[in-house]
Amino acid sequence: MAWHDMKTFCHNLNAISLAAGCLAGLAAFPCLAENWPQWRGPFLNGSTTETNLPDTFSKTENVLWTAALPGPGHATPIIWDDSVFVNSPDEDGNLALLCLDRQTGKARWQKQVSTGNRTKGRNNMATPSPVTDGKTVWTMFGTGDLAAYDFSGKELWTRHLTKEYGPFVIMWLYGCSPLLYNGRLYVEILRHGPAESFVLCLDPGTGANIWRHDRPTDAVEESREAYSTPMPCECGGRTQIVVVGGDYVTGEDAVTGEELWRGGGLRNFRQRSSSRLVPSPVVADGMIYVCGAKGNPFLAFHQCGSGDITSNGLAWSSHEYSTDCATPLFYQDKLFMLNGDRQLLVCFEPASGEVKWKQSLGVQEIFRASPTGADGKIYCFSERATVVVLSAADGKVLSNIAMNEGDQSDEGLSHSTIAAAQGCLFVRAPGHLYCIGKK
Numbered sequence: 514m515a516w517h518d519m520k521t522f523c524h525n526l527n528a529i530s531l532a533a534g535c536l537a538g539l540a541a542f543p544c545l546a547e548n549w550p551q552w553r554g555p556f557l558n559g560s561t562t563e564t565n566l567p568d569t570f571s572k573t574e575n576v577l578w579t580a581a582l583p584g585p586g587h588a589t590p591i592i593w594d595d596s597v598f599v600n601s602p603d604e605d606g607n608l609a610l611l612c613l614d615r616q617t618g619k620a621r622w623q624k625q626v627s628t629g630n631r632t633k634g635r636n637n638m639a640t641p642s643p644v645t646d647g648k649t650v651w652t653m654f655g656t657g658d659l660a661a662y663d664f665s666g667k668e669l670w671t672r673h674l675t676k677e678y679g680p681f682v683i684m685w686l687y688g689c690s691p692l693l694y695n696g697r698l699y700v701e702i703l704r705h706g707p708a709e710s711f712v713l714c715l716d717p718g719t720g721a722n723i724w725r726h727d728r729p730t731d732a733v734e735e736s737r738e739a740y741s742t743p744m745p746c747e748c749g750g751r752t753q754i755v756v757v758g759g760d761y762v763t764g765e766d767a768v769t770g771e772e773l774w775r776g777g778g779l780r781n782f783r784q785r786s787s788s789r790l791v792p793s794p795v796v797a798d799g800m801i802y803v804c805g806a807k808g809n810p811f812l813a814f815h816q817c818g819s820g821d822i823t824s825n826g827l828a829w830s831s832h833e834y835s836t837d838c839a840t841p842l843f844y845q846d847k848l849f850m851l852n853g854d855r856q857l858l859v860c861f862e863p864a865s866g867e868v869k870w871k872q873s874l875g876v877q878e879i880f881r882a883s884p885t886g887a888d889g890k891i892y893c894f895s896e897r898a899t900v901v902v903l904s905a906a907d908g909k910v911l912s913n914i915a916m917n918e919g920d921q922s923d924e925g926l927s928h929s930t931i932a933a934a935q936g937c938l939f940v941r942a943p944g945h946l947y948c949i950g951k952k
Contacts, residue, residue, distance in 0.1 A: 549592045549934040552642040552690040553883070557744055558795055559842035560886035563933045568890065568902055569912040570938075570949045577937065577948045578618035583609065584630075585943040586639035587688070587882075587928035591650070592935060596621070596664060598643045598650050599946060602630035608638055610652045612666060615935060618948060622666035627658035633686050635881070635896070635926050640688040640740075644698075649717065651698060655687035659700065661720060670720040674702070674713075682706035684789060688740035695745070695752060697723060697767065703758040705737035712743065712756055712765055726770030730759030736780070736806065741793040741840075746801065748817035755794045755801055762794060762803045762814065776814050777823040778830070779805035792836055792883075797843040800828060800863060804850075807837040811850060813866060829866035834859045837881070838928070844886030845905055851893060853880030858891065858908060872908030874901045881926075887933040896926040898942045916942045 583603035638655035657675030739758025752767035929941035
């Protein structure tokens with residue numbers, strides 16, 4: 514399925530939801546089409562076609578509702594029609610999936626999926642985001658517990674991947690989100706130590722393995738790890754799953770798991786020899802964009818390669834502009850990279866890598882959440898819960914908004930990407946989820 518075909522497919526799915534919602538008389542919110550079904554949104558690139566979103570807001574202005582969460586977590590809220598799904602720990606160390614009513618923010622149900630939450634550095638066990646197809650929601654936690662529920666909260670199946678495949682040996686705790694694509698569920702486990710790294714392809718209906726494929730690497734120590742999420746790529750009618758980490762980007766055959774190609778060059782050896790990789794790949798308009806680990810290059814590869822694409826598949830690279838944690842955004846035919854340590858947003862021409870403009874966010878805070886593109890704007894979210902809204906056309910800063918709730922400890926940090934769906938923004942601060950929209 515080509516990029517533009519995937520957009521049409523997503524719009525058709527949402528059009529069905531729109532019709533159902535309108536017929537049901539959902540008049541409290543604008544009857545808009547777009548959902549946010551997984552971490553990087555309906556098009557898997559951080560963007561949406563939502564419009565009429567506010568340029569400015571606060572913890573009270575343009576707030577449609579606020580929902581208290583059981584504890585701090587970095588998972589992005591997932592929205593489908595009238596349901597909002599959020600992963601969260603609670604104060605007793607339990608790990609739960611919550612379902613909220615999108616119109617009111619009131620809890621419909623809460624299901625304990627696992628126990629044993631712990632925090633290390635700025636991360637905890639509730640970092641992966643859920644994913645949904647509008648009937649089922651799948652959720653995973655850093656404990657390796659993976660589960661499926663229907664929209665009424667009925668458990669459909671569970672698996673305990675750490676019990677099956679050994680501990681997730683990852684320095685700062687597991688943080689990859691599942692990918693749902695073409696009726697299959699994909700889970701990436703890139704870890705260091707004696708245990709192998711691998712990618713799983715599951716039957717979403719039963720949780721059973723369709724395939725499991727090892728992903729070898731010659732990377733060392735922490736560089737073997739990744740916190741990235743796999744992304745799909747369509748090449749000549751053949752679906753590939755793009756995985757980045759362990760100093761390489763690879764394309765795995767979606768049917769068999771076989772590795773079809775591999776690209777290196779993600780590490781600049783003038784930098785430290787070992788560092789974890791966080792950003793996920795971006796697949797758009799015939800290109801695959803990947804970031805090396807902190808301080809390493811930003812690379813663009815031509816889609817549909819085979820074998821070793823390190824040199825012959827490379828379209829362009831940037832050593833000047835890179836990122837640590839934020840996954841790039843593809844929006845309105847432009848590519849955006851957020852360097853969260855430098856508080857700098859860079860706009861690239863996607864085909865050539867030419868820098869069109871760059872803009873300081875004007876906030877001296879670290880940004881680890883990935884940017885969101887919607888309504889001609891780009892929404893960036895700092896770990897101290899400041900939202901910076903910029904024009905996607907020229908990078909002009911339209912507003913910066915403090916959503917901080919007073920907790921300045923690591924437990925009070927925010928790494929959750931802002932979701933835009935059904936005419937609203939969903940902003941996850943450490944203790945609350947805010948639904949923002951024009952009143």
